[in-house]
Amino acid sequence: xxLPKTYQPSEHEDSIYALWEKSGAFQPSGKGKPYxxxxxxxxxxxxxxxxxxxxxxxxxxxxRYHRQKGENVLFVPGADHAGFETWVVYEKKLVQEGKSRxxxxxxxxxxxxxxxxxxxxxxxxxxxxQLGASPDWRHYVYTLDDKIVKRAYATFKKxxxxxxxxxxxxxxxxxxxxxxxxxxxxxxxxEEQGHLWHIRYPLTDGSGEMVVATTRxxxxxxxxxxxxxxxxxxxxxxxxxxxxxxxTHREIPILADDFVDxxxxxxxxxxxxxxxxxxxxxxxxxxxxxxxVISHEGKLVDVPENYRGMSVEEGRQKILAHLxxxxxxxxxxxxTHSVGHCYKCDTVIQPLLxxxxxxxxxxxAKRAIEQLKNKKIxxxxxxxxxxxxxxxxxxxxxNISRQIAWGIPIPAFQNVDDSDDWIYDDRxxxxxxxxxxKTYRRDPDVFDTWFSSSSWPYATIDYPDGDDFKTFYPxxxxxxxxxxxxxxxxxMIMFGLYVTDEIPFREVYLHGLIQDEHGQKMSKxxxxxxxxxxxxxxxxxxxxxxGIISDESAGKNRPYDESKLVGARNFANKLWNITRxxxxxxxxxxxxxxxxxxxxxxxxxxxxxxxxxKKICQDLDSYRFAExxxxxxxxxxxxxxxxxxxxxxxxxxxxxxxxxxEKVLILAHPFAPFLTETIWQTLAWENExxxxxxxxxxxxxxxxxxxxxxxxxxxxxxxxxxxQRALKVSGVTLQHDNISFxxxxxxxxxxxxRLKSVAIAKKGSGIQLTGTKHACWLNIxxxxxxxxxxxxxxxxxRQKAIIKQLEGRLANKNYVENAPGKIxxxxxxxxxxxxxxxxxxxxxxxxxxx
RNA sequence: GGGUGAUUAGCUCAGUUGGCUAGAGCAUCUCGUUUACACCGAGAGGGUCGGGGGUUCGAGUCCCUCAUCACCCACCA
Numbered sequence: 021x022x023l024p025k026t027y028q029p030s031e032h033e034d035s036i037y038a039l040w041e042k043s044g045a046f047q048p049s050g051k052g053k054p055y056x057x058x059x060x061x062x063x064x065x066x067x068x069x070x071x072x073x074x075x076x077x078x079x080x081x082x083x084r085y086h087r088q089k090g091e092n093v094l095f096v097p098g099a100d101h102a103g104f105e106t107w108v109v110y111e112k113k114l115v116q117e118g119k120s121r122x123x124x125x126x127x128x129x130x131x132x133x134x135x136x137x138x139x140x141x142x143x144x145x146x147x148x149x150q151l152g153a154s155p156d157w158r159h160y161v162y163t164l165d166d167k168i169v170k171r172a173y174a175t176f177k178k179x180x181x182x183x184x185x186x187x188x189x190x191x192x193x194x195x196x197x198x199x200x201x202x203x204x205x206x207x208x209x210x211e212e213q214g215h216l217w218h219i220r221y222p223l224t225d226g227s228g229e230m231v232v233a234t235t236r237x238x239x240x241x242x243x244x245x246x247x248x249x250x251x252x253x254x255x256x257x258x259x260x261x262x263x264x265x266x267x268t269h270r271e272i273p274i275l276a277d278d279f280v281d282x283x284x285x286x287x288x289x290x291x292x293x294x295x296x297x298x299x300x301x302x303x304x305x306x307x308x309x310x311x312x313v314i315s316h317e318g319k320l321v322d323v324p325e326n327y328r329g330m331s332v333e334e335g336r337q338k339i340l341a342h343l344x345x346x347x348x349x350x351x352x353x354x355x356t357h358s359v360g361h362c363y364k365c366d367t368v369i370q371p372l373l374x375x376x377x378x379x380x381x382x383x384x385a386k387r388a389i390e391q392l393k394n395k396k397i398x399x400x401x402x403x404x405x406x407x408x409x410x411x412x413x414x415x416x417x418x419n420i421s422r423q424i425a426w427g428i429p430i431p432a433f434q435n436v437d438d439s440d441d442w443i444y445d446d447r448x449x450x451x452x453x454x455x456x457x458k459t460y461r462r463d464p465d466v467f468d469t470w471f472s473s474s475s476w477p478y479a480t481i482d483y484p485d486g487d488d489f490k491t492f493y494p495x496x497x498x499x500x501x502x503x504x505x506x507x508x509x510x511x512m513i514m515f516g517l518y519v520t521d522e523i524p525f526r527e528v529y530l531h532g533l534i535q536d537e538h539g540q541k542m543s544k545x546x547x548x549x550x551x552x553x554x555x556x557x558x559x560x561x562x563x564x565x566x567g568i569i570s571d572e573s574a575g576k577n578r579p580y581d582e583s584k585l586v587g588a589r590n591f592a593n594k595l596w597n598i599t600r601x602x603x604x605x606x607x608x609x610x611x612x613x614x615x616x617x618x619x620x621x622x623x624x625x626x627x628x629x630x631x632x633x634k635k636i637c638q639d640l641d642s643y644r645f646a647e648x649x650x651x652x653x654x655x656x657x658x659x660x661x662x663x664x665x666x667x668x669x670x671x672x673x674x675x676x677x678x679x680x681x682e683k684v685l686i687l688a689h690p691f692a693p694f695l696t697e698t699i700w701q702t703l704a705w706e707n708e709x710x711x712x713x714x715x716x717x718x719x720x721x722x723x724x725x726x727x728x729x730x731x732x733x734x735x736x737x738x739x740x741x742x743x744q745r746a747l748k749v750s751g752v753t754l755q756h757d758n759i760s761f762x763x764x765x766x767x768x769x770x771x772x773x774r775l776k777s778v779a780i781a782k783k784g785s786g787i788q789l790t791g792t793k794h795a796c797w798l799n800i801x802x803x804x805x806x807x808x809x810x811x812x813x814x815x816x817x818r819q820k821a822i823i824k825q826l827e828g829r830l831a832n833k834n835y836v837e838n839a840p841g842k843i844x845x846x847x848x849x850x851x852x853x854x855x856x857x858x859x860x861x862x863x864x865x866x867x868x869x870x
Numbered sequence: 871g872g873g874u875g876a877u878u879a880g881c882u883c884a885g886u887u888g889g890c891u892a893g894a895g896c897a898u899c900u901c902g903u904u905u906a907c908a909c910c911g912a913g914a915g916g917g918u919c920g921g922g923g924g925u926u927c928g929a930g931u932c933c934c935u936c937a938u939c940a941c942c943c944a945c946c947a
Binding site: 025026191234235247279288289298300406416505506537570573575578584586589592593598600601602603650654661662666741742748771774818821825826832834835839840847850 | 913
């Protein structure tokens with residue numbers, strides 16, 4: 021025996037992977053229909069988590085399966101510099117070392133982080149190999165590669181020239197800890213228990229007061245108006261008058277604006293255009309001045325001296341205390357509201373005025389929405405399409421500037437003498453450039469990472485002139501995590517249409533989050549993170565892959581379940597042992613080209629193979645990974661191992677066994693690439709043959725009538741086993757009146773049912789089987805068999821119930837008239853069979869009763 | 871405030887256009903060492919498909935409603 025008793029993944033995986041790479045198995049074949057997937061680039065600097073494991077499992081199953089269909093397959097691997105994410109990690113490291121980002125110039129920081137990431141990048145590439153991913157590594161792309169940066173610049177330039185990108189001073193979501201702005205979508209909103217403070221604002225003319233309600237009293241120092249609804253009778257007379265703002269004594273107008281909700285609070289709103297997006301818009305409509313009272317460091321500035329330099333929270337307390345002292349604070353209410361936080365450090369996001377680059381997204385969104393509505397892209401799950409459309413419809417302009425060092429520098433320069441004069445230029449290594457006799461200074465900011473990754477589907481394959489682009493675009497599938505539908509998928513679609521005039525991919529498959537076993541989100545802080553590489557080491561790469569997809573359903577979050585990995589490990593071992601057995605039986609006889617099914621079992625297993633292969637292919641074509649795996653599992657374990665191989669032990673059909681093994685290895689390959697290739701290489705049935713590039717072919721023909729007859733064998737075996745168990749007998753003989761079917765299958769039945777023999781006899785005494793159309797009986801004394809009467813009577817009851825139900829159905833005129841003829845016939849057929857069965861049971865019962 | 875998904879066996883989940891007695895894996899229990907495999911084999915038990923209503927000859931599946939849970943979006947001062 022060449023193979024050891026259990027499959028030891030770690031002994032084979034590395035060398036098998038090396039073999040694949042050396043053989044060129046992962047390269048596009050250049051023949052057949054193009055099929056392409058570009059990997060969502062994982063953060064090059066981070067450790068893999070289960071999400072990566074799932075992503076690669078799904079993508080690699082698709083990729084390997086499409087290779088097996090004979091397609092021209094391109095799988096592009098990549099890695100992400102992950103701008104802000106990595107920046108945060110690096111900054112933490114600096115802090116641990118007692119340094120800070122302020123100790124270095126941006127250029128120095130960029131260089132340091134580049135080296136820092138470079139060290140970790142190899143780590144993740146190795147881990148992808150351990151997971152069995154089969155990309156063409158020659159195509160490896162890093163998000164800071166020249167071609168990606170150039171593409172980002174080309175897009176920026178096009179948008180800049182066409183007026184799709186503009187520079188403006190607007191309110192930006194700003195994290196005062198990290199010192200950078202964010203796009204709307206990056207802000208993490210949280211429900212918080214806060215307060216609604218009612219503050220008296222006295223009229224300047226002394227004729228009374230207004231009461232405003234606010235959750236952020238500290239911003240009152242930047243108020244430039246009080247607004248009421250134009251239809252609010254309570255305040256109609258006051259519109260046009262002015263307020264004397266408490267604490268600062270600044271005079272501000274009372275104005276009417278539709279935005280104000282009469283029902284909320286007091287119906288009067290303080291307007292702080294520099295620190296609230298709604299107020300900003302009111303300010304624009306009414307031409308109000310902008311007074312910034314919070315700095316980018318989160319301190320109060322441009323305020324009366326006694327508040328200056330305080331943090332927002334300190335200032336709030338101080339101001340409230342003063343308002344109270346001076347009798348301006350009318351009341352304090354509890355109030356829950358949603359507050360934006362930095363998703364990394366949890367600092368409250370401040371809307372701050374800042375000049376940034378924005379993309380005018382609605383025109384881009386419009387095109388995307390059109391294509392989505394026309395179903396030009398297929399979604400799995402389908403429901404995500406409408407969600408995406410809704411999102412795009414409400415999308416506001418996208419802030420793409422980030423004030424961090426780690427990222428792609430924005431290729432824009434500002435005239436030092438004219439702050440409104442911005443030009444595009446890609447000489448980003450220069451801080452100062454001269455153009456047409458004017459001096460320009462580079463924008464110190466970098467792009468939002470998502471800006472460059474929006475071009476990922478075509479930038480990676482060399483748009484516009486590369487051969488890959490011409491062959492493989494649009495991509496076949498974009499497979500990624502459901503939670504980046506908005507930040508990434510939406511933008512790839514918008515950018516793809518804008519830049520290439522085509523949808524970037526034909527289908528989108530979104531997978532859900534893998535939570536911990538209790539349904540909690542996995543996170544470092546909770547300490548419930550599972551490292552996929554640990555699991556690969558524990559159970560094998562294939563077991564990890566099969567286990568992780570065995571519950572997969574598009575778009576659905578689901579808990580991690582280690583027992584699935586154990587089950588998959590056992591399945592891998594089952595396949596291993598099937599191989600050991602077949603190899604042992606075959607010896608040197610490995611011919612398998614011509615299958616000649618002889619027995620009912622032979623025909624039956626070929627029919628099962630055909631059904632299973634068809635089902636697996638259909639399931640994979642429709643992204644039903646768990647179903648496909650399940651079909652494979654049951655074909656291999658139940659049909660092949662438990663029935664066919666056991667049946668074949670009496671008289672093995674060697675070419676057929678060899679044929680079945682090869683077929684199974686091919687079918688199982690996308691699910692268990694290492695195991696199947698290891699087996700294939702160990703068998704060495706063909707020289708220089710790599711399983712990974714073999715294609716799925718039509719299965720061998722069989723006779724379906726004979727295949728069906730194996731069902732009788734199974735029925736007889738099952739009943740004999742049941743009787744023997746019930747009566748605790750063994751060594752019995754099955755007798756029949758020279759029936760050819762039983763003669764033909766006697767060896768198999770004897771073996772599977774653990775009989776002493778199958779013999780010909782004249783209708784004799786003993787227990788007659790009731791579950792088969794063939795008359796046969798066991799040589800067990802009726803007296804002894806009486807013990808079996810209970811089982812028989814249970815069986816009788818069950819049959820009676822079935823008959824009653826079927827008869828009832830057929831007695832229902834409406835059913836017979838309205839149900840399709842096929843269904844009604846089926847019911848009649850069932851009734852006939854049930855009656856035959858019950859009469860056989862009754863005959864037996866009478867014999868015991870005597 | 872808006873949206874999406876979920877609710878099926880003890881646990882984790884399938885159940886594709888409504889149609890055999892609702893399935894699987896794990897767990898539990900019984901029996902078993904038989905030319906690969908105890909990471910095994912043969913079996914068994916376990917479900918009023920979240921509640922209520924409706925459509926239909928027929929509903930886990932379609933419609934309405936209620937409840938619970940989860941997630942996402944949102945500029946409610």
